[in-house]
Amino acid sequence: MSEEEGSITLGEFRRLPLPARVMMGLVFLLIFFAYFFFPVKPVIDGHSLGGWAWEACNSSNGFLHGRLVVLIFPVLIWVGWMRSKGKVMEPSYWGGVWLVFGFLLFWAGMRVGQPRWVLAGAPLVVVGLAHDLFGWRVARSVLFPAFFLWFAIPIPGLEVFLESKMRVAAIDWSVGVGNFFGMGLEREGLGVEILGSSISFSEQ
Numbered sequence: 001m002s003e004e005e006g007s008i009t010l011g012e013f014r015r016l017p018l019p020a021r022v023m024m025g026l027v028f029l030l031i032f033f034a035y036f037f038f039p040v041k042p043v044i045d046g047h048s049l050g051g052w053a054w055e056a057c058n059s060s061n062g063f064l065h066g067r068l069v070v071l072i073f074p075v076l077i078w079v080g081w082m083r084s085k086g087k088v089m090e091p092s093y094w095g096g097v098w099l100v101f102g103f104l105l106f107w108a109g110m111r112v113g114q115p116r117w118v119l120a121g122a123p124l125v126v127v128g129l130a131h132d133l134f135g136w137r138v139a140r141s142v143l144f145p146a147f148f149l150w151f152a153i154p155i156p157g158l159e160v161f162l163e164s165k166m167r168v169a170a171i172d173w174s175v176g177v178g179n180f181f182g183m184g185l186e187r188e189g190l191g192v193e194i195l196g197s198s199i200s201f202s203e204q
Contacts, residue, residue: 011085056154069152076145084141095132123147
C-alpha cells in the first residue's frame with residue numbers, strides 16, 4: 001500500500017497511466033541509444049561511447065577493471081530499486097538541474113572530442129532522471145550506483161600514479177614509526193636509510 005492516501009509507490013509503478021510509462025521508457029531508450037550506439041566521431045570512428053570505453057579499459061593501461069564496473073552497475077541499480085519499492089513517487093523538476101549539468105558535459109565532450117567528459121556526466125544523468133521522474137527519496141538510492149560509474153572512466157597512467165603515491169606514503173609512514181621508536185631513519189628517494197650507518201633499504 002502507499003505511504004499516503006492516493007499516492008503511488010515505486011513498487012506500484014504499473015499503476016501509472018500507460019502513456020506516462022511509455023514516455024518514461026522512450027526517454028530511457030533515447031539515453032541508452034546516445035551512450036551505447038551513437039558514434040563518438042571523430043575520436044574513434046564507428047565506436048559508440050560505450051564501445052570506446054570498453055576498448056579503452058584494457059590491460060595495457062592497467063584499467064581492465066573498468067569493464068567490470070559496467071557489469072556491476074545494473075545489479076546495484078536493481079538493489080536500489082528493491083530498497084525503494086515502498087517509497088512514494090514524487091516527481092520533481094529539481095531533477096532537471098542534474099540533467100542540465102549531465103547533458104552539458106555530454107555536449108561539451110562530443111564537441112571537443114573528449115569522451116571522458118561525456119562519461120563523467122553519466123552519473124548526473126542517472127541521478128537526474130531518478131530525481132525528475134520518481135523524486136529525491138528514490139534518487140538517493142541510486143546515488144552510489146550512479147557515481148560508481150566513474151570507476152569505468154579509463155585514465156591512462158592512473159594505476160602507476162596511485163602506486164607511486166602509495167609507495168611514498170608507506171615509506172614516510174615507516175620512517176615516522178621507526179623514528180618514534182628511536183631507530184633514526186631517513187627517507188632517501190624511494191628508500192629508507194639509517195642515520196649514521198651505511199645500511200639502507202631501497203627498491204632495486
